[in-house]
Amino acid sequence: MKKILSILMVLTLTFGLVACGSKTSKTTDNKPKETKQEIAKDDKETKQEIDKDKKEDLKNKIQDTLKDREVVSIDIFTFNNGEPKASIQLKDNILKADIKKDEATELCKKIGEKIKPICSKYDIELIDKDNQLNFM
Numbered sequence: 001m002k003k004i005l006s007i008l009m010v011l012t013l014t015f016g017l018v019a020c021g022s023k024t025s026k027t028t029d030n031k032p033k034e035t036k037q038e039i040a041k042d043d044k045e046t047k048q049e050i051d052k053d054k055k056e057d058l059k060n061k062i063q064d065t066l067k068d069r070e071v072v073s074i075d076i077f078t079f080n081n082g083e084p085k086a087s088i089q090l091k092d093n094i095l096k097a098d099i100k101k102d103e104a105t106e107l108c109k110k111i112g113e114k115i116k117p118i119c120s121k122y123d124i125e126l127i128d129k130d131n132q133l134n135f136m
Contacts, residue, residue: 050078061118062086085121092126
């Protein structure tokens with residue numbers, strides 16, 4: 001008799017706890033969806049994208065400025081405030097093992113001085129002749 005009562009008590013408590021834990025509120029389900037929609041709407045309002053013509057114009061200006069260097073790629077990214085950032089990969093005719101950090105830093109500074117009037121924010125990557133990243 002004690003065993004039957006203890007089993008019934010355990011089952012009753014288990015069902016009671018499971019039933020209490022499975023209740024969901026309809027108000028909490030709607031709030032995250034509204035929040036996600038509001039965030040997406042705010043992002044669209046604040047994000048200012050540069051048009052393709054301006055990006056191509058910036059790429060061409062940077063390409064003309066660096067015509068004495070071998071440019072692998074130029075990408076133009078846009079911050080949320082509409083400000084462009086140029087990402088430039090340059091290929092140098094030197095091996096990764098032979099390059100010195102001071103020389104690479106000076107080269108990046110010189111290239112940065114040329115690019116700064118065109119695009120104030122930039123990222124320069126130097127790649128050696130074996131297509132390995134030297135300096136960023």
